[in-house]
Amino acid sequence: MPANDFPQFGLGTYSDDNKDYWAGIVESALEVGYRHIDTAQIYDNEEYVGEGLKNASVSREDIFVSTKTVHVDVPGPSPDTEDILAAANGCLERLGLDYVDMLYVHWPVGVYDHETVLPAYDRLYEEGTIRHVGLSNFTPELLDEAQEILSAPVFAHQVEMHPLLQQEELHRYAYEHDHWLVAYSPLAQGEIFNVPEIQEIADKHGVSPAQVSLAWLLSKENVAVIPRTMNEDHLQSNVEAQDLELDADDITTIDAIEREKRCIDPDHGPWNK
Template identity: 60%
Template sequence: MSREDLPRLGLGTYSDDNREQWRDNVRTALDVGFRHVDTAHVYENEQYVGAGIRESDVARDDIWLSTKTVHHDVPSSVEQVPAAIDGCLDRLGVDFVDLLYVHWPSGIYDHETVLPAYDDAYEAGKTRNVGLSNFTPDLLDEAMAVLDAPLYAHQAEMHPLLPQRELVAHAQQHDYTFVAYSPLAQGEVFDVPEIRDVAEKHDATPPQVSLAWILSHDNVAAIPKASSREHMVQNLAALDLDLDEEDIALIDSIDRQHRVIDAGHGPWNWEDDVTQG
């Protein structure tokens, strides 16, 4: 399966409450045109995401479904990883996912013991592709040296306030997709003057400009979260927003840096020799 098969704009489904909403939200997102849905074991909403897919009028074969397991505290032992993968499929109510990520390179994660379970899932057809999430370039290189399955994608936070140039360059060099989560910095991009200026120029919204800026990078996709039909439609419209070189240069010039998801177990907090940004 080629890198181009992954829809470049998908629906992120993380929320810390009202997880049941994702049944209706997924169904709505598919109805307005999304074909890429992203969830995770630790989100505790896979059963609702799966229900939304089944209740949709869109055929399963036309939907790209991604999930993640091996969070920093789930599961609690390497021996539980195969069962954790099966649990994702069971909760989603599917025989396979299109992309299965290692959620974090922390907790029980060890490349030599965890990644073989992902290779086994790939060989068994439980996932069509293998991905990693929240890794650094060094950890990506380490994982790629162990994985038998090709690395299809790496998912991490990216937006105009955290451009992740090193990680994007790594994806481009090795020809896999970088998937940007929190691409709107949980709303913090809305009031950035440079983004507002570009939005006014194009009669667009700041979220659309931020998404279009992300999608202007080769090998990069984005998974904004949205819970209303209106916002979903607006996000999809970013696919048709063409920023010119002046727009991109203005956004690239933003000198404010901010990481929204800054977990203590994130490898950028414990690898002194690797910098992000």
């Protein structure tokens, strides 16, 4: 198993608008028990996430904060080491933090160059600016390539994962290489509400399909989840999914779902190359 200083349940904070709303949502999430907050430079909300962290009555040492940089859509030439260091320091400044618990490479395409980017992440790790190195949206081949360069251990790999995109290969890879697999879009952007098997299991337990999907992910060894919500009622119901114990038949039923849907599927996704 990977290191256990990682809250397996967190809050994702991506949104296209109302970015200032995240200050209140992050504060509320921490007050109801979340201890893992996930954001990114490209989300353009780190300032507000940082405000929520500051306003909550939870010690910084008890919160795992992750962000991401090196995004495919960043204009200009490929970044050099100083660009990466400046980007990471910009994340810290906007969040109002002295360090982040994890910095992810957001996408391994576009401006990403492993021989430049990853040594910069090693330097940030060695300096203590980041406590852990994460990767996001990588393929197994790109994970292999990254691990040949990195001196720091890969702590987590973040990918879309839910009952309609079960990521068996990347889950096996994470288990074999001793890192966390962090599931974003764990509700398939609402598609799991249209899956009869999940609805039947939800009815059986008297819970919501969202809670079933989250509980199924949490039942997997070395998997963490970061559902995104801007609804304070959903904050509470999502966090309660940690208390839902699916039985072996439930898990087998979800494992056997053959329908497959990738919700985040840009042309630049490395799986499309």
